[in-house]
Amino acid sequence: xxxxxxxxxxxxxxxxxxxxxxxxxxxxxxxxxxxxxxxxxxxxxxxxxxxxxxxxxxxxxxxxxxxxxxxxxxxxxxxxxxxxxxxxxxxxxxxxxxxxxxxxxxxxxxxxxxxxxxxxxxxxxxxxxxxxxxxxxxxxxxxxxxxxxxxxxxxxxxxxxxxxxxxxxxxxxxxxxxxxxxxxxxxxxxxxxxxxxxxxxxxxxxxxxxxxxxxxxxxxxxxxxxxxxxxxxxxxxxxxxxxxxxxxxxxxxxxxxxxxxxxxxxxxxxxxxxxxxxxxxxxxxxxxxxxxxxxxxxxxxxxxxxxxxxxxxxxxxxxxxxxxxxxxxxxxxxxxxxxxxxxxxxxxxxxxxxxxxxxxxxxxxxxxxxxxxxxxxxxxxxxxxxxxxxxxxxxxxxxxxxxxxxxxxxxxxxxxxxxxxxxxxxxxxxxxxxxxxxx
Amino acid sequence: xxxxxxxxxxxxxxxxxxxxxxxxxxxxxxxxxxxxxxxxxxxxxxxxxxxxxxxxxxxxxxxxxxxxxxxxxxxxxxxxxxxxxxxxxxxxxxxxxxxxxxxxxxxxxxxxxxxxxxxxxxxxxxxxxxxxxxxxxxxxxxxxxxxxxxxxxxxxxxxxxxxxxxxxxxxxxxxxxxxxxxxxxxxxxxxxxxxxxxxxxxxxxxxxxxxxxxxxxxxxxxxxxxxxxxxxxxxxxxxxxxxxxxxxxxxxxxxxxxxxxxxx
Numbered sequence: 002x003x004x005x006x007x008x009x010x011x012x013x014x015x016x017x018x019x020x021x022x023x024x025x026x027x028x029x030x031x032x033x034x035x036x037x038x039x040x041x042x043x044x045x046x047x048x049x050x051x052x053x054x055x056x057x058x059x060x061x062x063x064x065x066x067x068x069x070x071x072x073x074x075x076x077x078x079x080x081x082x083x084x085x086x087x088x089x090x091x092x093x094x095x096x097x098x099x100x101x102x103x104x105x106x107x108x109x110x111x112x113x114x115x116x117x118x119x120x121x122x123x124x125x126x127x128x129x130x131x132x133x134x135x136x137x138x139x140x141x142x143x144x145x146x147x148x149x150x151x152x153x154x155x156x157x158x159x160x161x162x163x164x165x166x167x168x169x170x171x172x173x174x175x176x177x178x179x180x181x182x183x184x185x186x187x188x189x190x191x192x193x194x195x196x197x198x199x200x201x202x203x204x205x206x207x208x209x210x211x212x213x214x215x216x217x218x219x220x221x222x223x224x225x226x227x228x229x230x231x232x233x234x235x236x237x238x239x240x241x242x243x244x245x246x247x248x249x250x251x252x253x254x255x256x257x258x259x260x261x262x263x264x265x266x267x268x269x270x271x272x273x274x275x276x277x278x279x280x281x282x283x284x285x286x287x288x289x290x291x292x293x294x295x296x297x298x299x300x301x302x303x304x305x306x307x308x309x310x311x312x313x314x315x316x317x318x319x320x321x322x323x324x325x326x327x328x329x330x331x332x333x334x335x336x337x338x339x340x341x342x343x344x345x346x347x348x349x350x351x352x353x354x355x356x357x358x359x360x361x362x363x364x365x366x367x368x369x370x371x372x373x374x375x376x377x378x379x380x381x382x383x384x385x386x387x388x389x390x391x392x393x394x395x396x397x398x399x400x401x402x403x404x405x406x407x408x409x410x411x412x413x414x415x416x417x418x419x420x421x422x423x424x425x426x427x428x429x430x431x432x433x434x435x436x437x438x439x440x
Numbered sequence: 441x442x443x444x445x446x447x448x449x450x451x452x453x454x455x456x457x458x459x460x461x462x463x464x465x466x467x468x469x470x471x472x473x474x475x476x477x478x479x480x481x482x483x484x485x486x487x488x489x490x491x492x493x494x495x496x497x498x499x500x501x502x503x504x505x506x507x508x509x510x511x512x513x514x515x516x517x518x519x520x521x522x523x524x525x526x527x528x529x530x531x532x533x534x535x536x537x538x539x540x541x542x543x544x545x546x547x548x549x550x551x552x553x554x555x556x557x558x559x560x561x562x563x564x565x566x567x568x569x570x571x572x573x574x575x576x577x578x579x580x581x582x583x584x585x586x587x588x589x590x591x592x593x594x595x596x597x598x599x600x601x602x603x604x605x606x607x608x609x610x611x612x613x614x615x616x617x618x619x620x621x622x623x624x625x626x627x628x629x630x631x632x633x634x635x636x637x638x639x640x641x642x643x644x645x646x647x648x649x650x651x652x653x654x655x656x657x658x659x660x661x662x663x664x665x666x667x668x669x670x671x672x673x674x675x676x677x678x679x680x681x682x683x684x685x686x687x688x689x690x691x692x693x694x695x696x697x698x699x700x701x702x703x704x
Binding site: 061248256259260263264266285313315316364368370372373374376377390394397403407414415418420421431432434435436437439440 | 444516546549595638647649652
């Protein structure tokens with residue numbers, strides 16, 4: 002009974018803290034701008050199965066992709082076991098999902114095998130971070146805290162897997178020793194259990210309790226640590242894929258506020274008509290975190306800083322300052338920095354700083370070729386170029402700021418309908434004297 | 441060889457005569473003004489003539505799609521250009537547009553519909569494949585049969601619009617030696633000219649993007665680097681010059697390869 006009360010209390014605290022965090026994020030999301038209406042649920046569901054559950058984009062890097070896929074699939078299976086542990090903890094029972102019969106055997110067996118696989122993969126990941134120089138883990142945006150963040154999360158996952166295996170092993174050893182039925186199948190722990198045959202039933206029981214509590218409390222702790230680290234990825238990446246932009250990468254979102262203005266300019270009849278009352282006067286483009294869309298912000302929370310985007314960026318490869326990963330991380334960091342004031346005072350809050358310039362320089366923004374390699378590469382469909390263009394929109398339309406040659410290009414387009422300074426009268430020069438061989 | 445003069449039909453002239461061509465051939469600014477790329481425009485016009493396609497160009501009435509402005513953040517200028525073009529297309533009752541420039545193609549296809557455009561846009565590589573499939577375009581010459589041709593994917597055909605196979609189908613009809621770069625299709629590296637970069641100096645770095653990409657191409661040891669975009673052509677041609685390879689390795693657009701194969 003005491004155990005149940007303790008467990009319920011721990012669960013309550015976990016859910017309470019989590020609700021607080023979720024509410025905070027919800028309010029921040031409400032401050033962001035609209036992106037697109039979420040429709041086509043069937044299409045989205047298939048995309049989620051393909052990209053998130055199928056991990057298809059991860060396999061663009063076959064080795065690490067496979068390792069990550071195994072970890073991900075392992076998490077999915079082990080999650081069911083964690084739900085069983087919560088039921089067990091609340092009702093004071095053991096292996097409650099045994100009512101599922103063979104299905105329970107399958108769940109337990111795959112969870113047990115995956116625990117070992119995930120543990121091995123995590124050791125490989127830690128090894129890559131500690132001993133191998135992986136270029137995409139470096140960069141100006143990769144501060145000490147980012148590396149620490151990664152290592153802490155990996156260590157916690159490793160501990161989770163070890164405690165899970167410890168729990169299963171002592172459970173199997175204990176029940177086997179006493180001749181009691183073992184519910185579920187545990188291929189890996191069965192193997193380990195033979196080495197614990199010399200222990201007494203009491204010792205094995207205590208072992209089991211320690212591992213059980215350590216495992217579940219670590220999950221509770223981890224769940225509440227995640228939203229404050231880059232590993233928020235664990236919660237946000239699947240929703241982020243589900244809520245992907247469905248349009249071709251080449252498409253940019255239209256700015257309807259600009260369309261209204263341009264139509265007004267082009268049609269003299271509407272020149273004196275009042276602007277629609279429901280049209281809010283808002284800044285063109287993105288200057289600060291709250292100007293970004295909810296999708297940009299979700300992207301930034303789902304990013305786990307893997308750096309695949311930056312590793313394929315033509316600007317970054319050739320030594321320019323732009324790093325698509327940094328753009329995403331900066332949005333998250335700026336929103337975090339501004340969140341206290343934003344939540345207190347709303348959108349009018351101003352701390353004299355902004356995403357552009359205090360976090361992202363103009364030099365970075367102008368280096369983008371909009372080639373979409375970053376968006377193509379991102380395993381969870383983060384779209385960096387739309388955010389970069391939105392920041393360019395702010396610079397150009399609000400500040401009139403752009404590299405001199407681009408300003409000249411704008412002038413040319415405006416005055417002679419081409420990015421270069423040629424007369425429209427010369428548009429057919431290419432066709433003069435055109436001949437072809439008769440065949 | 442006997443030659444025939446090509447009179448390029450202009451939309452305004454045809455319209456005055458009450459004729460409505462099936463296709464508008466959208467030449468694009470690079471197609472009209474860039475000296476190297478004008479040859480591509482001429483090549484594609486020859487193909488259209490060769491295939492007896494009922495088409496016209498806008499000529500002096502053509503204007504920028506607004507794409508360079510849009511990608512550089514000048515949404516206002518883009519929309520002014522776009523709405524103007526949409527009006528013009530409506531006035532000429534244009535239903536089908538063929539483009540050679542992938543940037544024009546992309547903005548017509550993906551961005552213009554938000555502003556009320558209702559025409560169909562066809563990239564010339566799609567058009568060429570269709571003409572080969574329906575038997576109208578027969579390329580059975582052996583001009584490039586033994587040439588090693590590598591193809592550089594333009595970002596706005598490839599990643600932006602998932603057109604990886606069509607250009608390759610055309611090239612495969614010309615040669616038995618299409619050699620892929622290490623980074624190709626969705627992995628392809630940009631030439632460095634997109635997003636307004638064509639019209640400005642690159643930001644400070646330790647290398648030019650076009651050189652990085654030219655090196656990718658050179659690694660395949662090609663005779664020809666095939667491109668399908670005016671900006672890519674400028675970059676790859678510059679890359680070859682920079683590497684002193686412009687004598688041995690040629691950069692041609694897919695349309696030019698067809699014209700040379702046909703001997704027209």
